[in-house]
Amino acid sequence: MIPLARRLDAVRGSAIRDLLTLTARPDVLSLAGGLPAADLLPRERIATAATLALTDPANAQYSATMGVAELRGVLADHESVRAGRPVTPDQVVVTTGSQQALDLLARTLLDPGDPVVVEDPVYVGALQVLQAAGAELHPVPLDGDGMRVDVLADRLAAGLRPRLVHTVSSFHNPRGVTLAQDRRRALAELADRYGFLVVEDDPYGLLAFDGVPPRPVAAYGERVVRLGSASKVLAPALRVGWLTGPLEVCAAVERVKQLTDLCTSSLTQAIAAELLADTAWFDAHLKQVRAVTAERALAFTDAVAELLPGVECSTPTGGMFCWLAFPDGTDTAALLPRALEAGVGFVPGSAFAVGDEPRTTEARCCYASYPPETVREAVRRLASVVHTAAT
Amino acid sequence: MIPLARRLDAVRGSAIRDLLTLTARPDVLSLAGGLPAADLLPRERIATAATLALTDPANAQYSATMGVAELRGVLADHESVRAGRPVTPDQVVVTTGSQQALDLLARTLLDPGDPVVVEDPVYVGALQVLQAAGAELHPVPLDGDGMRVDVLADRLAAGLRPRLVHTVSSFHNPRGVTLAQDRRRALAELADRYGFLVVEDDPYGLLAFDGVPPRPVAAYGERVVRLGSASKVLAPALRVGWLTGPLEVCAAVERVKQLTDLCTSSLTQAIAAELLADTAWFDAHLKQVRAVTAERALAFTDAVAELLPGVECSTPTGGMFCWLAFPDGTDTAALLPRALEAGVGFVPGSAFAVGDEPRTTEARCCYASYPPETVREAVRRLASVVHTAAT
Numbered sequence: 001m002i003p004l005a006r007r008l009d010a011v012r013g014s015a016i017r018d019l020l021t022l023t024a025r026p027d028v029l030s031l032a033g034g035l036p037a038a039d040l041l042p043r044e045r046i047a048t049a050a051t052l053a054l055t056d057p058a059n060a061q062y063s064a065t066m067g068v069a070e071l072r073g074v075l076a077d078h079e080s081v082r083a084g085r086p087v088t089p090d091q092v093v094v095t096t097g098s099q100q101a102l103d104l105l106a107r108t109l110l111d112p113g114d115p116v117v118v119e120d121p122v123y124v125g126a127l128q129v130l131q132a133a134g135a136e137l138h139p140v141p142l143d144g145d146g147m148r149v150d151v152l153a154d155r156l157a158a159g160l161r162p163r164l165v166h167t168v169s170s171f172h173n174p175r176g177v178t179l180a181q182d183r184r185r186a187l188a189e190l191a192d193r194y195g196f197l198v199v200e201d202d203p204y205g206l207l208a209f210d211g212v213p214p215r216p217v218a219a220y221g222e223r224v225v226r227l228g229s230a231s232k233v234l235a236p237a238l239r240v241g242w243l244t245g246p247l248e249v250c251a252a253v254e255r256v257k258q259l260t261d262l263c264t265s266s267l268t269q270a271i272a273a274e275l276l277a278d279t280a281w282f283d284a285h286l287k288q289v290r291a292v293t294a295e296r297a298l299a300f301t302d303a304v305a306e307l308l309p310g311v312e313c314s315t316p317t318g319g320m321f322c323w324l325a326f327p328d329g330t331d332t333a334a335l336l337p338r339a340l341e342a343g344v345g346f347v348p349g350s351a352f353a354v355g356d357e358p359r360t361t362e363a364r365c366c367y368a369s370y371p372p373e374t375v376r377e378a379v380r381r382l383a384s385v386v387h388t389a390a391t
Numbered sequence: 392m393i394p395l396a397r398r399l400d401a402v403r404g405s406a407i408r409d410l411l412t413l414t415a416r417p418d419v420l421s422l423a424g425g426l427p428a429a430d431l432l433p434r435e436r437i438a439t440a441a442t443l444a445l446t447d448p449a450n451a452q453y454s455a456t457m458g459v460a461e462l463r464g465v466l467a468d469h470e471s472v473r474a475g476r477p478v479t480p481d482q483v484v485v486t487t488g489s490q491q492a493l494d495l496l497a498r499t500l501l502d503p504g505d506p507v508v509v510e511d512p513v514y515v516g517a518l519q520v521l522q523a524a525g526a527e528l529h530p531v532p533l534d535g536d537g538m539r540v541d542v543l544a545d546r547l548a549a550g551l552r553p554r555l556v557h558t559v560s561s562f563h564n565p566r567g568v569t570l571a572q573d574r575r576r577a578l579a580e581l582a583d584r585y586g587f588l589v590v591e592d593d594p595y596g597l598l599a600f601d602g603v604p605p606r607p608v609a610a611y612g613e614r615v616v617r618l619g620s621a622s623k624v625l626a627p628a629l630r631v632g633w634l635t636g637p638l639e640v641c642a643a644v645e646r647v648k649q650l651t652d653l654c655t656s657s658l659t660q661a662i663a664a665e666l667l668a669d670t671a672w673f674d675a676h677l678k679q680v681r682a683v684t685a686e687r688a689l690a691f692t693d694a695v696a697e698l699l700p701g702v703e704c705s706t707p708t709g710g711m712f713c714w715l716a717f718p719d720g721t722d723t724a725a726l727l728p729r730a731l732e733a734g735v736g737f738v739p740g741s742a743f744a745v746g747d748e749p750r751t752t753e754a755r756c757c758y759a760s761y762p763p764e765t766v767r768e769a770v771r772r773l774a775s776v777v778h779t780a781a782t
Contacts, residue, residue: 265629
C-alpha cells in the first residue's frame with residue numbers, strides 16, 4: 001500500500017468517468033467528448049509545417065519556458081485584434097494546452113482556502129484544478145446570457161472577496177451560452193473595483209457561427225487573464241494553448257511552468273506559429289470549421305426538437321456543446337448506461353454540478369464530432385431510451 | 392499589484408538564473424545548459440515519422456491521459472529489459488517530459504511538510520518541484536559512487552521516515568557520478584524495510600559510454616518509480632517522458648495528469664513510438680550519440696587537466712556533465728560574470744546546494760553540446776579568467 005497525498009482527496013473522484021470510457025467503444029456514437037471533428041483536423045498542412053519546422057535545429061531542442069518567440073508574436077497580434085488594444089509578446093505565455101494554463105494560474109495565484117468564483121454548471125477541467133489547489137468555491141449561476149454578473153455583484157457587495165473569477169465567456173462548456181456584452185463590461189468593472197482577476201477561458205471564441213468572435217471581457221479592463229487554445233481551431237495533438245494577461249502574472253506563471261514541464265514542445269509551437277501566421281490559409285480553414293460545425297449544431301437541435309419533444313435544448317451560436325434539460329424529471333445519470341447499450345453516449349449534468357443544483361435532469365451533448373446524418377442517428381438512439389424510460 | 396500565492400515563496404528564486412540567460416548570447420560558448428548536441432538530433436527521421444503519424448487521424452486528436460498505447464507498449468518492453476523483470480504497459484504513464492513526471496509524483500504523493508530525501512548536490516528541477524510541494528528536504532551527500540546509502544541507512548535507523556527518496560542514479564546531474572550496484576541493492580532494500588518510494592530519475596542511463604546502461608535500482612525491488620525521457624536519446628522538442636512503477640501510483644498519477652494538461656501530444660508520442668520501436672535505427676543512433684558524447688567528454692577532461700591544473704574534475708563514464716571543484720577557494724558565482732565576458736558560461740555549484748555545503752567553489756559543466764575543438768576552446772576561455780582571478 002502506497003499512501004497518496006491527503007490533498008488529493010479534494011479532487012472529485014468520478015464514477016461517471018468510468019462509464020464515459022465506454023463511450024470510446026466503436027459501436028457507440030459519442031456525444032460525450034469535447035473532441036473536434038476528426039475530418040476537419042488539417043493533418044496534411046500540419047505535416048508540411050512539421051517538415052519545414054524540422055529544417056531548423058532549434059525546433060528539435062528545448063525552448064524558452066515562456067514559449068517560442070514567433071508563436072508569442074503571432075498570438076500577441078491575434079489577441080491585440082480581439083482585445084482592441086495592444087497586447088505585447090511578453091504578455092503571452094505558451095502552455096501545454098489551455099488546461100495547463102488553468103493549472104499554472106491556480107498554482108501561481110492561489111493558496112489553500114482562497115475564495116474563487118466559478119460558474120454553475122462548471123467546466124470540469126477548471127473544477128478539478130481549483131479543487132487540487134484547495135480553493136474555496138463560490139458558484140454563481142448562468143442563464144441564457146451567461147454568468148449572472150448581477151448575482152456576483154450582490155455577493156461582492158455582501159463581502160465576498162474572491163482571488164479569481166473563472167468564466168468560459170463564449171459558447172460555454174457545458175452550458176452552451178455566451179456572456180452578454182453588457183455583463184462583460186460589468187464583470188471587468190467589478191474586477192477593478194474589488195481587486196480580483198477574471199480568468200477568461202476562451203477556447204471556442206473563434207468558432208462563432210456568424211464569423212464574429214464575441215468581444216472579450218479583456219476588452220473592458222486589464223484585470224483579465226485570457227486563455228486560448230489551438231486544440232479547437234488547429235488540432236488537440238499540438239498541445240498548444242496560451243494565456244495573455246498582466247506582465248506580473250506572466251512572469252510568475254513562467255516560474256511555475258519551469259518546474260512543471262520546462263517548456264512546451266518547440267516543434268508543435270513552430271507548427272502552430274506557421275499555421276496561425278498563414279492568414280489566408282487560417283481564415284479559410286476557420287471558415288470551413290465554422291460552417292461544418294454550424295451545420296452539425298443545426299442537425300442536432302432539429303433532431304432534438306423532432307425526436308425528443310418536451311426536452312429543452314440550448315440554442316448554439318458557436319462552439320461545440322448543447323445543454324439538455326428534461327422537465328419530466330428524467331435522471332440522466334441513470335439514463336447513461338441504457339443509452340450506452342443503445343449505442344449513444346453523453347455526459348450527465350451531475351458531472352458539472354458545483355452548487356446547490358444537483359443537475360440530475362440535465363445533460364451535455366457535443367454535436368461537433370460527426371456529420372449531420374450521424375448526429376441525427378445519435379439523437380434517435382438517445383430518444384429510443386428516453387421514451388422507453390418514460391413508459 | 393496582483394498578489395501571488397504564498398506557497399510560491401518556498402520555490403527558490405534564482406539570481407543565477409538571470410545570469411544564465413546571458414549564456415544564450417551568440418558570442419558565449421555555454422557549458423551551462425543541459426542541451427543535447429544539436430548536430431545529433433535526428434531531425435530528418437523525426438520529420439519522416441511525423442508525416443507517417445499524421446496519416447492517422449488519431450494522432451491529431453487528444454489521446455488517453457496515460458499515453459498512447461503503442462508508446463506505452465514499446466516503453467514497457469524497454470523497461471522490462473532494463474529491470475530484468477516484466478513491466479506491463481499499465482505500469483507506464485507517458486508524461487510531458489520527465490520533469491512533468493517529477494511534478495506529478497510530488498503532487499500525487501506529498502502533502503506539505505512530508506519528509507523527502509534528496510541528493511546533495513541536487514538536480515535543480517527536482518529541488519523546485521519538491522519546494523513547490525512544500526516537502527521537508529533531507530539532503531544526503533554523494534561521493535564518487537553516488538548517494539551515500541550508508542548515511543541514509545543511519546538516518547533511517549535514527550528515525551527519519553521519508554515518503555520519497557529521489558536519486559539521479561546514473562551519470563548524475565550535476566555531480567557526474569553513478570550509484571554503485573551494491574548501493575542500488577541496499578537502497579531498494581531500505582525502501583522495502585522502511586516503506587518509502589525510490590524515485591529513480593534516469594534520463595541519462597542509455598548514454599553509458601561503454602554501451603552498457605547500469606542495472607537500475609528498480610531491478611532490486613518494487614518500491615521504485617523509474618523516470619525516463621526521450622529528450623536525451625531522441626529530441627527534447629518531443630516533450631515525451633515517462634514513469635514506470637507500481638500500478639496504484641500510475642493510477643493516481645493519471646488522475647493528477649488529467650487536470651494538469653489532459654494528455655501529452657499524441658503526435659509527438661507517435662513519433663517517439665515509431666523511433667523507439669525501430670530497433671535497428673535506434674541502436675545505431677544511440678551508438679553514434681554515445682560515441683560522439685564520449686569524445687566530447689574526453690576533450691573536456693583533457694583540456695581541464697592541461698589548462699586548469701589543480702582543479703578537480705569528475706571522470707565521466709556517460710551522460711552530459713562534469714563537476715569541477717576548485718581547491719584554491721575560487722568563488723564560482725563570482726567567477727561567472729567574468730567568464731561570460733570571456734565568452735564562456737557554466738553553472739556555479741551554489742545553484743545545486745541543498746545541505747550545509749554552500750558549494751561556492753564548485754561548478755557544473757556540460758560537455759555534450761559542442762564538438763571537441765569547441766569544448767577545448769570553452770575550457771581555454773574559462774582557464775583565462777580563472778588564472779586572472781588567481782593572480
